[in-house]
Amino acid sequence: MEFQTATCKPTILTGDRATGPLHLGHYVGSLAQRVDLQQKYEQTILVADMQGLTDNAHNSKKVSSNILNVVADYLAVGIDPEKTTICLQSQLPALAELTMYYANLVTISRLERNPTVKAEIQSKGFERSLPAGFLTYPISQAADITGFNASLVPVGDDQLPMLEQTNEIVRKINSLAGRSVLNECSPLLSKAPRLPSTDGKSKMSKSLGNAINLGASEKEISKAVKSMYTDENHLKVEDPGKVEGNIVFTYLDAFHPDHEYVQSLKAHYQRGGLGDGTTKKILEECLQEMLRPIRLKRMEYLDDKAQLIDLLKRGSEVSREKTNRVLREVKGVFGLNIF
Template sequence: MPDPARRRVLTGDTPTGSLHIGHWVGSVKRRVEIQETHDCFFLVANLHAFTTRADKPEDIRRDCMEVVRDALAMGIDPSKASIFLQTEVPAILELTYLFSMLLPYNRVMRNPTLKDELKVKGLDDNYSFGFPLYTVGQTADILAFRAHDVPVGEDQVPHLELTREVARRFNKFYCGVPDKAPDEEHVDLGGVFPIPEADVGKVGRLIGTDGIHKMSKSLGNSILITDTPKQVKKKLGKIYVGVDNRQPNDPGEVDPEKNPLFQYVETFIDSEDEVAELRDRYARGDNIGDGVIKVRVAEVISELLEPMQERRRQYESDDVVMDILHDGCKKAIAATEETLAMAKEAASLHFFDRTIGI
């Protein structure tokens, strides 16, 4: 049973492919840390994956299994956190429909993350109705668990702000929470939903190996946690550092905003002294080429990935992964059915009790 004294966490991933080091620094590392102190639910958002791949259901199913393996490899402990499938938790879908009544369409479409995704994925006006609807679904993913904290990357903060708006509106409409009530007092004042807070990772947005876009497997600019040292070195060798034909004795740019290579240096090299030395030598042009730094970063990333790849071998069996998901889904259903009953009671939608299980 969940410990009511612990803050609850909800976060997750859309199964669009294997997880990569951008996931690690943006969110998963934080999940591994807080599973020791929080009541954690980690979502595999397989229904959200249909927004752009509805014609590839078998690929989505395969990717669900791979995402779970990757999360376990990164250090998520199924004895401390519940990993579950979105489609096995009916309360999420019911709350999505209810919450869609609380958000104006124009507000949903103003979401900057949604706009960016439409642009990056080249969808323009060629997207399904379900694509903007998934942003409402994300509010239900979070609020169905009455989560207090949501570990996210920087690009997901606008989604969370939409969730906070829905929680406030529901609590005011149906629970009598005063209009000016502070967020932290909503539950004490009778609200069903806590107003969740973003927990942004150390690196909110890791640039991909193209040096331009956020790391994404679909853009071909990612380093996967399953990559070998040779593959890591090859991918890092492609990072564009902002200038062409820089020589080892040329002063270089060390601002991570302008030279993505130094975002990797600061993110993955733990030694502050080593980072400071590399920055100093590179900025002065002290006989240090881009290749030297790329090789060093590749080494430390491969050292990070080695124990993850070792853990991943424990979960090669589909049966093992399915058992973990089954247990997580049972816990997720129990938590969300409680929330749904509270929400339906508040909104005068409760007529009969029900029991759902798997």
């Protein structure tokens, strides 16, 4: 496979932590968008294995064993390595060095005020056992973004504080230099609504088992759909039901190709006469049809791990050159380019 050469297209950086296979939430929130973006932008996708260790260092196999799973997911949904560079964070030492320089420009109190970090700390129950690497996650993310001189970063609105902190670091570096060394980045917000977990109780998570993975088997898809929360007051088929907060209809809105048909189902459900079993069956058929080709492609890619490793290696080599150039500029700001 050939990799893209430098162009004058705007640069996009996006990526995922390698802590498990990707799921439908990733597909709606970012993967489908990335497939479209690669046609118009110079896009790099970073497999963030080092950031995966910030809360998994005690179980590093969870990260290392999922690197190729994530790459296979990318390819299976249509991300093309001839148009998008896919690279591995741990193979780009410039990013770790940039993180160190930036860490000297950010206070602990500023990191603790970051609402995204605060929410994650609370959800993981870290309290005072918080790993330092997790607290400094925004600094590492700033190194990733600036390391590629990315001007656009696709994010959900919950990630906006991370980009704000990145731009604060950019302004500090530029101020120290007395010139523009780094570019500020702008968010590229996804128009897709956030997909709820299948249990409807918490955010979709690889570790909580409340998501449908892109490589899910037919049995796993069926089990997940059958367990979905609907309307607890919809006790009989003839009873009127609620579609707001009904996970089945949320997923139908996100994945069923016939929007008008879904609207007619909603109207039928609301006036009564449409059972939960029927709506779940419709959703299951939709997801089975959508995920079958992705699952098969994913299996094919994972059957040839050497090809995935080679793809990742070559993408990392291309990215190493880019990030090393930025690192040299930043080291120059601190007067560290002695030789």
